Amino acid sequence: xxxxxxxxxxxxxxxxxxxxxxxxxxxxxxxxxxxxxxxxxxxxxxxxxxxxxxxxxxxxxxxxxxxxxxxxxxxxxxxxxxxxxxxxxxxxxxxxxxxxxxxxxxxxxxxxxxxxxxxxxxxxxxxxxxxxxxxxxxxxxxxxxxxxxxxxxxxxxxxxxxxxxxxxxxxxxxxxxxxxxxxxxxxxxxxxxxxxxxxxxxxxxxxxxxxxxxxxxxxxxxxxxxxxxxxxxxxxxxxxxxxxxxxxxxxxxxxxxxxxxxxxxxxxxxxxxxxxxxxxxxx
Numbered sequence: 001x002x003x004x005x006x007x008x009x010x011x012x013x014x015x016x017x018x019x020x021x022x023x024x025x026x027x028x029x030x031x032x033x034x035x036x037x038x039x040x041x042x043x044x045x046x047x048x049x050x051x052x053x054x055x056x057x058x059x060x061x062x063x064x065x066x067x068x069x070x071x072x073x074x075x076x077x078x079x080x081x082x083x084x085x086x087x088x089x090x091x092x093x094x095x096x097x098x099x100x101x102x103x104x105x106x107x108x109x110x111x112x113x114x115x116x117x118x119x120x121x122x123x124x125x126x127x128x129x130x131x132x133x134x135x136x137x138x139x140x141x142x143x144x145x146x147x148x149x150x151x152x153x154x155x156x157x158x159x160x161x162x163x164x165x166x167x168x169x170x171x172x173x174x175x176x177x178x179x180x181x182x183x184x185x186x187x188x189x190x191x192x193x194x195x196x197x198x199x200x201x202x203x204x205x206x207x208x209x210x211x212x213x214x215x216x217x218x219x220x221x222x223x224x225x226x227x228x229x230x231x232x233x234x235x236x237x238x239x240x241x242x243x244x245x246x247x248x249x250x251x252x253x254x255x256x257x258x259x260x261x262x263x264x265x266x267x268x269x270x271x272x273x274x275x276x277x278x279x280x281x282x283x
Contacts, residue, residue, distance in 0.1 A: 146170020
């Protein structure tokens, strides 16, 4: 009987100690979860990096959205950025690196990708208590991922948890993008959106971040190459003009000689400006 009482006491003690999700100050070890499903499709997966000593009060979250013209790319493209920079420069951040359904031969046209990034953010919101992370969230995307990050931050932020957004060479106005280079647009944009602006004007409007930039929009950091052959500098300028009219905080970084992507020293400058922007707006 004595041994039984001791066993029961130990079980109670273990169970009470295991309930740490309700305690925002409980110490936690760092953890990495790969290919976590946020939906039923095999492409709806995310890698989740949780820092040590995280809490539901202080731990900020950065969601990464890869590029690839909405039809290619993979979250693993961010792995060097995560391992060589983010985990060192922002060690107290949780990182969510997202894959989404890609356009392929008529399947997964817009707004599939937008819905997936929103679903990933909704999944994160549902897991904040379990993961012990705060509501202070930022999105960062490159190219098509920058477009999706901006669209999500402006259009699908009803919860108000997205406090900042960073776009690296991301389209902002799809109608203007089509007009700037119809050859490229007919190859990359028209298939995924389902027609030209003349054929489906509403789809171009509904899938353009600039359409949803309103008063109170998330502070925005835009990077752009001055010689980008795919996403011209005018895309950044159009959105900046809109944000200025709305008095939305923004920063614009133009690398005059860069194309659709860049190397050193611009790359390190990009990383450092992202870090400083996040520290400023995710307080």
